[in-house]
Structures are given as structure tokens and as C-alpha cells.
Amino acid sequence: MYLIGYDIGSSSIKAGLVEIESGKQVAVESSPDREMDMLSRQSGWAEQQPESWWQNLVTATRKLLAETEVHPSDIKAIGISYQMHGLVLVDKEQEILRPSIIWCDSRAVSIGDKAFEAIGPEHCLTHLLNSPGNFTASKLKWVKDNEPDIYERIDKVMLPGDYIAMKLTGEVCTTVSGLSEGVFWDYSKKEVSKEVLSHYGFDESIIPELRACTSSQGILTHEAADFTGLLPGTPVTYRAGDQPNNALSLNVLNPGEIAATCGTSGVVYGIVDEPVYDNQSRVNGFAHVNYEGKKDRIGILLCINGAGIQYSWLKHQVAHTDTDYPDMERMASTVPIGSDGVCILPFGNGAERIFGNKNIGSHILGLEFNRHNRKHLYRATLEGIAFSFVYGVNILKGMGLDVDIIRVGNDNMFQSEIFSRTIATLLNCQIEMVDTTGAYGAARAAGVAIGAYKDLSEALKNIKPSAIYEPDLNDSGYQRAYQHWAGCLDRVLQKSGVDGIRHAHQGEK
Numbered sequence: 001m002y003l004i005g006y007d008i009g010s011s012s013i014k015a016g017l018v019e020i021e022s023g024k025q026v027a028v029e030s031s032p033d034r035e036m037d038m039l040s041r042q043s044g045w046a047e048q049q050p051e052s053w054w055q056n057l058v059t060a061t062r063k064l065l066a067e068t069e070v071h072p073s074d075i076k077a078i079g080i081s082y083q084m085h086g087l088v089l090v091d092k093e094q095e096i097l098r099p100s101i102i103w104c105d106s107r108a109v110s111i112g113d114k115a116f117e118a119i120g121p122e123h124c125l126t127h128l129l130n131s132p133g134n135f136t137a138s139k140l141k142w143v144k145d146n147e148p149d150i151y152e153r154i155d156k157v158m159l160p161g162d163y164i165a166m167k168l169t170g171e172v173c174t175t176v177s178g179l180s181e182g183v184f185w186d187y188s189k190k191e192v193s194k195e196v197l198s199h200y201g202f203d204e205s206i207i208p209e210l211r212a213c214t215s216s217q218g219i220l221t222h223e224a225a226d227f228t229g230l231l232p233g234t235p236v237t238y239r240a241g242d243q244p245n246n247a248l249s250l251n252v253l254n255p256g257e258i259a260a261t262c263g264t265s266g267v268v269y270g271i272v273d274e275p276v277y278d279n280q281s282r283v284n285g286f287a288h289v290n291y292e293g294k295k296d297r298i299g300i301l302l303c304i305n306g307a308g309i310q311y312s313w314l315k316h317q318v319a320h321t322d323t324d325y326p327d328m329e330r331m332a333s334t335v336p337i338g339s340d341g342v343c344i345l346p347f348g349n350g351a352e353r354i355f356g357n358k359n360i361g362s363h364i365l366g367l368e369f370n371r372h373n374r375k376h377l378y379r380a381t382l383e384g385i386a387f388s389f390v391y392g393v394n395i396l397k398g399m400g401l402d403v404d405i406i407r408v409g410n411d412n413m414f415q416s417e418i419f420s421r422t423i424a425t426l427l428n429c430q431i432e433m434v435d436t437t438g439a440y441g442a443a444r445a446a447g448v449a450i451g452a453y454k455d456l457s458e459a460l461k462n463i464k465p466s467a468i469y470e471p472d473l474n475d476s477g478y479q480r481a482y483q484h485w486a487g488c489l490d491r492v493l494q495k496s497g498v499d500g501i502r503h504a505h506q507g508e509k
Contacts, residue, residue, distance in 0.1 A: 001019070001020045001021065001074055001076050001452075002017050002018065002019055002020060002026065002070055002074050002075050002076065003017070003018045003020060003075070003076060003077050003078075003079065003443040003444065003446045003447050003452070004016070004017055004018075004061070004064070004075050004077075004078050004079070004230075004443055004446075005017075005018065005078070005079040005080070005081065005238075005438075005439040005440060005441065005442030005443030005444070005445075005446060006057060006060075006078070006079070006080050006081065006082075006164065006439060006442060007081045007082075007242070007245075007437065007438040007439040007442065008053050008057070008080065008081065008082035008083060008160050008161060008164055009083055009242070010036065010038065010048065010083050010102055010103070010104070011035045011036060012030045012031065012032060012035065012036060012056065013030060013031055013036075013053060013056040013057045013059075013060050014028055014029070014030045014060065014437065014438070014439040015028065015029050015030070015057070015060040015061050015063075015064045015439060016028040016064075016437060016439030016440045016442070016443050017064055017068055017070065017075075017443065018440055018443040018444055018447075020076065020447055020452045022462075023444070023459075023461070023462035024462075025435075025436065025437075025440045026068055026070075027064060027067055027068050028064075028437060028439055028440065029060045029061075029063040029064040029067060030060055031056040031057075031059035031060040031063065032056055032059070036048065036052055036053075036056065037052070038102075039099055042107075044105070044106040044107055045101075045105055045106075045107055046101070046102050046103075046104045046105040046106075047099040047100060047101055047102060047105065048086075048099060048100050048102050049096075049099050049100070050088050050096050050099075050100050050160070050163050051096065053160065053163070053164060054163075054164065054167050057164065057167075057228070058227045058228050061228040061229060061230065062228065062229050065229050065230075072225075072229060072230045072231040072234075073231050075230060075231065075234060076234070076235075076447075076450055076452065077234065077235050077236070077237045077238075077446040077447060077449070077450045077452070078168065078220070078230075078234060078235065078236045078237065078238075078446055079236075079237065079238035079239070079441075079442030079443050079444075079445050079446030080161045080164055080165055080217075080236065080238065080239040080240075080442055081161070081239075081240060081241070081242050081245035081246075081438040081439065081441065081442040082159065082160040082161030082164065082239070082240075082241060082242060083102060083103055083160050083241075083242055084103055084159070084181045084241035084242055084243060085102070085103040085134075085135055085136055085139075085159075085181055085182065085241075086100045086101065086102040086103055086136070086159055086160040087100060087101040087102075087136050087139040087140055087143070087157065087159075088100045088157075088158040088159065088160060088162065088163040089140075089143070089150065089154050089156075089157060089158070090154075090155055090156055090158065090163075090166070090172070091153050091154065091155050092155045094155075094166060094170075094172065096163075097150050097153055097154065098143070098147065098150050100160065100163075101139045101142075101143075102160075105134075105139065106134055107134075107139070107142055108134050108135075108138035108139045108141065108142045109133070109134045109138075109357075111132075111138045111141050111142055111145075112131060112132040112133040112134050112135065112137075112138035112183075113131070113133070115131075115132040115137075115138065115141075115196075115199055115200070116131040116132055116133070116281075118199060119132070119195055119196070119199050121281075123195065125277040125278075125279070125281065126188065126275075126277065127186045127187060127188045127189070127193065127195070128183055128185070128186065128187070128193060128196070129180075129187055129275055129276075129277045129284070129285030129286075129298070130183050130277075130281070130284050130285060131183075131281050132183050132196065133183070135181070135182055135183040136157070136159065136181070136182030136183065136184070137182050137183045137184055137196055137200060137202075138183075138200075140157055140200070140202065141200045141201075144200070144201065144202075154206055155172075155206070156172050156206055156207075156208050157182075157206045157207065157208075158172065158174065158208060159174065159178045159181070159182065159241070161178065161239045161240070161241065162174045162178060162208060162239070164239075165217050165218065165236055165239055167224060168218070168220055168221070168224045168228075168236050169217060169218025169219055169220065169221060169224070169236055170218065170221045170223075170224075171217070171218035172208045172209070173208050173209045173210065173211045173217060173218070174207070174208040174209070174210060174211070175210065175211055175212065175213050175239060175240070175287075176210060176212075176213075176287045176291060176292075177213055177240055177241065177244055177286060177287040177288065177289060177291060178239075178240075178241065179192060179207070179210075179287075180285075180286045180287040180291075181241050181286050183196065184196060184197075184207065185287060187275040187285075187287075187296075187298070188275070192204060192207055212292055213238060213239060213240050213244075213289045213290070213291075213445075214237065214238050214289065214290075214445055214446075214448045214449050214456065215237065215449050216235060216236075216237060216449060217235075217236040217237060217238070217239060218235075218236050219232075219233050219234065219235050219236070220232055220233060220234040220235075220236070235449070235450060236446075237446045237447075237448070237449035237450055238442060238445040238446040238448070238449065239442075240289045240442070240445075241286070242438055243267055243269050243286070243299070243301055244269070244286060244287075244288050244289050244299055245289065245438050245441055245442055245445075246259055246261060246267075246269070246409070246438055246441070247259035247269045247271070247288070247289075247299060248289050248441050248445055248456065248460070249409070249434075249436045249437065249438055249440060249441025249442075249444075249463075250407035250408070250409065250434050250436065250441075250463065251407065251434070251460040251463040252269070252271060252407055253271065253288070253289075253290055253297070253456055253457065253460075254271055254297075255271050255272055255273040255297075256270075256271065256401070256402045256404070257270070257271050257405070257407070258270040258271070258393075258396075258401070258403060258405070258406045258407070259406070259407050259408070260389070260406050260407075260408050260414070261408065261409060261412055261414075262307050262308050262385065262389070262408075262412045262413035262414060262419075263307075263308050263412045263413070264307070264308050264309045264312070264349070265303060265304060265305045265306070265307050265308070265309070265349065266303070266304040266307030266308065266385070266388065266389060266392075266413075267301060267302070267303050267304075268301070268302045268389065268392055268393055268396065268406075269299050269300070269301050269302075270299070270300050270396050270401045270403075271288060271297060271298070271299055271300075272296075272297075272298050272300055272399075272400070272401065273295075273296050273297060273298075274296055274298070275296065275298060276298070276300065276399050276400060277399075278395065278398075278399055280356070281353075282302070282353055282354045282356075282395055283300050283301060283302045283353075283395060283396070283399070284300070284301045284302075284303075285298050285299070285300050285301070286298065286299050286301060287299075289445065289456070290456060300396060300399065300401065302354065302392045302393075302395060302396060303353060304347075304352065304354065304388050304389065304392055305347070305349040305350050305351070305352055306346040306347035306348050306349040306350075306352065306362060306388070307346060307349075307385050307388065307389075307413070308385065308412065308413050309346075309348075309349045310344070310346035310348060310349075310362060310381055310384070310385060311325075311328075311381050311382065311385065311413065313348075314328075314377060314378065314381050315328065318374060318377060319374065319378075325415075325416075328378045329378075329382075329416055329417070329418065331374065331375040331378055332375055332378040332379035332382055332418055333379075333417075333418060334375060335375050335376055335378075335379040336477070337383075337422075337477035337478055337481055338383075338477060338480060338481035338484065339376050339379045339380035339383060339481070340371065340372065340376055341366040341368070341484075342364070342365070342366050342367055342372055342376045342377065342379075342380040343363075343364075343365040343366050343380060343384065343484060343485050343488045344362070344363070344364050344365070344377070344380040344381050344383075344384035345360070345362060345363040345365070345384060345388075345485075345488065345489055345492060346362055346381065346384045346385050346388055347359075347360050347361060347362055347363075347388070348361050348362025354391070354392060354395065355493065355496075355498045356498055358496055358497070358498050360492055360493065360496045360498065363488070363492055364377070364380075365488050366488075379418065382413075382416055382418045382419045382422070383418070383419075383422055383481060383485070384485065385413065385419065386418075386419050386420075386422035386423045386426075387422070387426075387481075387482050387485045387486070389423050390422075390423060390426045390427060390482060391486070391489070393423075393427055403427050403429050404429055404430070405429060405430045405431075405432060406423070406424075406427075406429055406430070406431050406432070407431075407432045407433075407434055407465075408420075408431060408432070408433055408434070409433070409434060409435075409436060409437070410433050410434065410435050410466060410467075411437070414431065414433060415433075417469070420433075420469040421469050421470075421471075421472055422478060423469075424469045424470060424471045424472075425471040425472040425475045425478045426475070426478055426479070426482055427471075428471050428475075429471070430468055430469065430470060430471075431468070431469040432465035432467075432468050433465055433466055433467040433468070433469070434463055434464070434465055434466065435466045436463060441460075444459040444460060445459060447459050
């Protein structure tokens with residue numbers, strides 16, 4: 001017997017199969033073969049056609065069934081993970097009204113900033129744990145203001161995962177976790193935020209029915225079964241945004257546990273058991289997959305836009321054509337800790353929330369042409385990105401999060417021993433690498449609501465680390481290098497006019 005999980009990304013759609021009894025990850029397939037198209041009709045805009053997510057889900061499912069030869073009747077439940085914060089609008093016939101405004105679209109920034117001041121910073125932080133910012137609610141307000149004819153036809157507002165669940169089941173529903181990522185959820189009152197709806201002029205009827213993340217979301221329709229090759233009546237029993245689901249995939253469910261990932265951008269996601277917030281609004285709080293009833297489980301998410309993209313840029317613009325990442329790691333390992341004085345600030349991927357939404361740019365400091373070469377740049381970049389993670393985690397520690405173990409996947413920059421050991425040493429924590437994906441995590445979670453597992457902990461019991469990075473006992477070199485980097489960052493922040501948010505490297509009280 002099996003479970004199938006989907007990961008609805010902005011680049012591709014993945015489908016993963018897990019065997020129920022053993023918990024074995026059987027296979028994963030993706031579609032399309034190249035990255036999905038992204039529409040950008042104006043600077044700062046980013047849209048996708050929801051229909052393309054569905055079409056690629058169908059393709060990935062059929063590829064998975066063909067590869068594994070698993071009979072559809074042996075697939076007992078479906079789970080969904082999806083790109084967060086996207087806006088999907090449907091009418092009463094469940095027809096799409098416009099392309100989805102996805103997570104990286106920035107058109108609603110000023111709308112969210114004005115709402116933050118109008119509703120009140122204290123109310124937003126204590127009740128929403130976020131500024132309305134550039135999240136789903138603010139994107140909907142943009143549609144209301146700029147496309148009133150479309151707005152008038154809206155029956156329900158959905159997130160990308162809600163849309164996929166609708167295509168599979170014909171039912172329109174959402175989750176508290178989903179509403180929180182759209183900044184529609186009031187944590188104090190444990191209900192849809194009337195203040196946000198009132199400020200933006202939204203009627204509550206556009207909010208879909210609420211379901212728990214691990215619960216019945218509907219059953220597969222005959223039409224959806226014909227498209228996918230799955231069996232009609234197969235239950236959809238789980239959905240969550242990609243970052244909460246990534247944490248679940250790494251068995252990060254309880255207070256004090258932390259998940260991290262570092263691809264183009266970097267994310268640290270820690271679990272707390274009460275609503276907490278940062279006075280400077282540098283982090284986001286979202287209801288975790290096991291937020292329910294009287295049990296608060298909230299994910300505090302810190303995002304660093306400038307992370308792996310700096311290392312990727314270095315590979316493509318500085319390294320020799322035939323140099324790959326393992327080559328860069330080997331060369332970097334010959335350079336001492338601190339990169340012989342070269343310091344890189346990796347913040348060249350747009351505005352950083354940890355710096356008050358300022359774009360301070362990437363900086364290479366201390367470079368000496370007669371002394372340094374490519375290998376110094378490789379190490380300085382790995383260290384600079386690692387230092388930015390430490391800087392960010394110190395913000396979370398200042399909010400009361402304990403950091404003893406960080407769990408990570410094995411498909412991003414944490415594959416670098418230099419990168420991982422630098423973080424582990426400076427934070428005095430273990431980094432556990434787990435061989436899993438979001439699609440596999442969604443599949444496992446889908447087993448809870450059908451009784452295959454008694455709870456999420458049992459569903460994830462076979463998640464074991466494939467590698468562990470321990471702190472280096474001799475940490476003095478790392479500390480000196482980090483303090484030098486932090487001093488360089490402070491000087492750049494001062495020049496950039498970023499006031500009142502420096503010194504996170506010292507920890508916060």
C-alpha cells in the first residue's frame with residue numbers, strides 16, 4: 001500500500017511515492033523537464049497560470065505510475081505541498097479569473113506597508129505575527145483596486161495548494177496554516193482577522209471553508225482520475241505550504257526544533273508553542289501543520305534572499321567553465337578559516353527583510369589583487385552565506401528559540417562541509433542532514449487522516465539523518481572571522497541608512 005505526495009513549486013511539480021508499512025521512499029518524478037514559465041508583464045511582477053500546475057501534476061503522476069508500475073488501487077491517500085503566498089481567484093463555476101500572482105511578485109509592497117500603519121503595528125504584530133506586507137491579502141487588495149471587474153466576479157480566494165485540491169476533489173477549502181501565510185489569521189482571537197478584512201474591504205464570504213492540514217480535504221473525482229490515472233474516490237488528506245511542509249519532511253514538529261534550507265535564498269524555520277513576534281518585523285510567523293485547537297504550534301520563518309544565489313553567481317561568472325561545485329569546495333578547503341581577510345556580504349538578491357526591507361547589495365571587501373585568487377572568493381562566499389545564517393538565527397534566539405539541532409535536506413548548500421561546519425560551530429549546534437523531499441513529506445503526512453499512522457510523529461519515525469555536522473572544538477578562528485564579517489556588515493548598514501537593527505550578531509535581549 002502506498003501514499004502519493006505532490007510538491008507544487010514555481011519551477012516544477014514533483015510527485016513522490018511512499019510505501020506505507022516500511023516508510024520507504026519509492027520514487028519521485030517531476031514535470032516539466034525545464035523550469036515552468038513565469039509571466040512578468042511589468043517590472044516586479046511575477047505570475048503563473050494555475051492550469052499549468054495542474055497539467056504538470058497530471059504529467060508527473062502518469063510518469064510516476066509508469067515508472068513504478070504501482071496499481072492506482074494501492075494508492076490510499078494524497079498529500080499536497082505548495083508554493084506559499086500565491087493568489088488564485090475563482091468564480092462560482094470554479095473557473096480561474098486571472099493568472100496567479102505568486103510569491104515573488106512585489107506589486108503589493110506599498111499596499112501592505114500602508115495597511116501595517118493603518119491597522120497599527122502593535123495590533124499587526126500581536127494578532128497577525130506579521131506585517132500585511134507583500135502577502136496574499138495585500139495582493140488581493142491590488143486586484144480590488146486595479147481590476148475591479150475581476151474582483152466583482154470572485155467567489156473564493158485560494159492559495160496554490162487550495163487550487164490543486166479543488167482540481168483533484170471539486171471542493172473548495174483551505175487551512176488555518178494557509179490563511180496565516182496570506183496574513184488573514186488572527187492568532188489572539190483564533191479566527192479570520194476581521195481587522196484585515198475590514199481594512200481592505202473584503203467580504204468574509206470569499207474565504208473558503210476551513211479544514212485541518214491533516215484531515216479529509218475531499219476525494220478524487222472521476223474527471224481528475226481520468227486525467228491523472230489514479231483511482232476515483234482516493235482521499236486527499238493533507239496540504240501545507242512548502243516551508244511548513246519542508247519542516248514536517250525533516251520531522252520538525254515541536255517547540256525548539258528548527259529546519260533550514262539554502263538554495264537561491266535561505267530559510268530558517270523554528271517551532272514555538274505560543275505566538276511570538278519580532279518588534280522590528282524581521283521574521284514571519286505562520287501556523288504550523290500541527291497548529292490546532294488549544295495546541296499552538298507556530299513556525300517562525302526567517303528568510304535571507306541573498307544566499308545560494310551568490311555562490312551560483314560565482315560559479316557562473318568567476319569559476320572556469322569546467323569547474324563544478326565539488327571542485328569549488330576542494331579549492332576552498334585549502335584556504336584557512338577567514339579566507340585570508342576576504343569578506344563577502346551575500347545580499348545582492350533584492351531587499352532583505354532582516355534589514356528593514358532595504359537592498360544593501362552584495363559586497364566583496366578586503367580583496368588584494370596580489371594575494372587573493374578564486375579559491376579565496378569561493379571560501380569567502382561559503383563563509384559569508386554561513387555568517388548570514390548565523391546572523392539570522394541570532395534574531396530567532398533573541399526571540400527565545402533554543403537552537404540545539406538544525407535539520408536540513410541534502411539537496412542544497414548544506415552539502416558543503418565548510419558551509420555546514422561554520423554554522424554548527426558558531427551556533428554550537430548539530431546539523432542533521434536528512435535524505436528526503438517535500439513530496440515525500442506530503443505523502444507521509446497524508447497517511448495520518450486515513451489511519452495508516454496514529455499521528456505525524458509515527459508517520460515520520462523513519463526519518464533518520466544521513467549525515468551529522470558537529471561543531472569544531474577549536475572555534476576561535478570561526479569567531480574571529482564572524483566578528484570581522486559582522487563589523488563589515490555594520491559599516492555597510494550604517495552607510496545604507498539601516499538604523500536600529502544592527503548588532504544581531506551579538507544576540508538580542
